Amino acid sequence: MPTRLLNAFERWRSHRDSKSLPWYEHSYFVLDMETTGLDPKNHQVVSLGWVLVEQGSIQLDTAQHLLLDSAQIDDVSVGIHMITDRDVLEQGRRHASVLRYLRQIMKDKVLVVHYSPLELGFLKSLWQTQPMPALAFDWIDTMQIEVQRRARAQEVIAEGGFRLPACRERYGLPDYQGHDALTDAMATAELLLAQTAHYNHHDPSLQELIKLGGGRMRLSSTEK
Amino acid sequence: MAAIDIPEVLKFIDSTPPFSSLTQIQQKQLLTGVALTYARQGEKLTLQGEQATLHLIRRGACEIRSAQGGLVDKLSDGDCFGVSTVLEQNPDGLQVVVLEDSLIYRFQKQGFQSLLQEDEDFALFFAHTRSSRLRKLSRAHATDLATPALQLSTPLSQIMARTLISASTQDTVQQAAAVMTEARVSSILVLEQNKLAGIVTDRDLRSRVLAVGASAELPLHEIMTRHPATIDEHSLVMHAQTLMSEKNIHHLPVVSKEDIPVGMITAADLLRHQELSPLLLINQINRQLDVASLKKVCAQLNTLIVNLILTDMKTTDIGSVIAAISDSLTRRLLELGMAALGPAPLPFQFLVFGSQARKDQSLGSDQDNGMMLSRTPNEQEAQYFSELATFVCEGLAQCGIRTCPGDIMASNPKWRMTQEGWQQAFANWVEASSPSALLNASIFFDIRCVYGDATPVQEVIESMQARVAKSSLFLATLTRAATVSKPPLGFFRNFLLESSGEHKHQLDLKHQGLALINDLARIYGLGCQRYRISTKERLEQAAREKLMGLDIARNLMDAWDELNELRLQAQRQHWQNSGEPSAYLDPSELSSLERKHLKSTFAIIADGQSAALQRFARGYA
CATH class of the missing domain: 2.60.120.10 (Jelly Rolls)
Structure with a gap:
């Protein structure tokens, strides 16, 4: 018993210590979701786009763009689309495998999103759709980082000035035409790189980034 | 993924x-x-x-x-x-x-x-070796553009007049007529809030005003043709021609997508575009009996050159065509002069220098010429040649070949000499070897005979070559003087990046590019056993005589072709837009491929310069 406690303490300490390492020593999972609306309770995720940041640069080969076949199969759909029970079963399985894939990739990585209330909310509700093992992770919100930075610099930003394209423009990042989940995930990853490069003339630690705009979260499908 | x-x-x-x-x-x-x-x-x-x-x-x-x-x-x-x-x-x-x-x-x-x-x-x-890549690209380029039926498929925007002659709907007939007369056009566009409301042509003024005794004070909207046929600026010559013959009209306003007039095309423009050929022009030149009618014929010269450029003719061929025309014109003027002044009292040669000699003239080249007399003339004979030379040089100027700002012309008595005189002049240049004097005189080292027996001229060239071969200091000085001007480094954003680090908005294709290669070729050409006159032939000869690596020679030839092509295109555009054939290029109008291309071209010139310094100027620093 004391050994297990000791080990747990050790894990906690190494996790805490690792957070004081420069940010680029960690891996980041930069995610954007396309949804049917803005309310995680009533709307659904249509697609997920993500890309990983490792050793301080965006690894383009890790980019993914997945369409979720999550639309609820109701009676009308069965009538019109001739969807059978078996199809529903397969859809369900596919849905579950996407989530397992997601969980696998997110493990040991820091989640990065632009505007966390929405993205975290949808992640939470995704986890409710399937019986899933729990997952805890640190997260960073590039929008919150931007809000904090501008507030500290006492800059006044006009309404809408914290949207992704507006934030990017302030760093001279290119204007991207598409707004699918993958392009926005790429755009968020680039913004993160720009923000860290402009952090107080030194490389911030993960801790500092989280303090500026982030937190820790636990996803689980048991709590209803 | x-x-x-x-x-x-x-x-x-x-x-x-x-x-x-x-x-x-x-x-x-x-x-x-x-x-x-x-x-x-x-x-x-x-x-x-x-x-x-x-x-x-x-x-x-x-x-x-x-x-x-x-x-x-x-x-x-x-x-x-x-x-x-x-x-x-x-x-x-x-x-x-x-x-x-x-x-x-x-x-x-x-x-x-x-x-x-x-x-x-x-x-x-x-x-x-950025070189061979250039060659490859330019070859690919050539095949892309070689279109046979090109005249009809020329974009309209390349031949239309861009100066819009326009009036408003409330202007009077008289005002419009005055504007048309002033601009020497046969039609005027009537605009309302920048949009085309109508058109009035010479014929309209005749039939709708004069013939019916209407007042010259009538506003244009009462007599104009409303909603005239127009053509889109991206159409081809072919389309314009079809439309004109369908509607039986001679004036076609060219409009943008937003229906805003951007130019005008007339039946005469189309005709000129199609009926001009170098051969025809030379025939016409040879048939004219006085300077005034020669001038009229030669008014088409620039249009012809523009057409040649548009037809993607090879730049060296364009150079030869222009040389053939200027040679014919020079000879015809000599004939007309001698018809007026009487036959020449003694045999003579008419010499051309610089670009006409090298056969790489373009739009707006000026004249550089001289005369060689078979013996020292007496006073009367000298007077005759003075008058003849003046007649020719002024005639050339009237026909659009501008006089030389440095007065290197046969009309200047300094440049009418006997064979011994020319030999002595070359001897002085070769032996004096002061850098600035040399640079100014370098144009004389490109020499060609366009009238008279070429043999004595050849002898002058040979004795000059022999002298150059004996004086290695001469080539060293010439090389050092000629390599003082360096090509630009490349581009940065929309600026030209000079080797000094300076930014410029414009690239002077002639002085920052072509002239540098011409200078290099001249140096190598003079070092050769065999005298060649054109830049590319000189480079080829230098490679053949092993003065220069085959690679460098080929690269320089490619670079020369590319710059010449760009110069001709730039001149064509400037000439069509403003009537001035300037050879400046705005870097912001270049595609990124063109920039990269040009950048390697500059690098090739820089390589050529250091090779020349290495070869001719080592040990003389």
């Missing part, structure tokens, strides 16, 4: 040479393992270890500095760096300094290397 499947990545790669010409599979191969990095202003990239690979700037600006800190190049969106760390194991210690925050693609060395081996075109783009 591979990086190439990301829409924004694909879009950028697809619009950036040389990546854009790779196949999809190759692009995928190159992009495998690519990372996108962000570099902060002022950061120094060392390009060591993992970073010793190809980089491509997505957005931002960097500069390359030598180990000693000298500026080598400035780069921005779509430019690459780090190539030398891949090509050679031992980089020259080049440093990359980030000028503005930059997003940079960092490719995997392996993928890039295997692509270099596998795709020759791609490798050539990056290869250190």
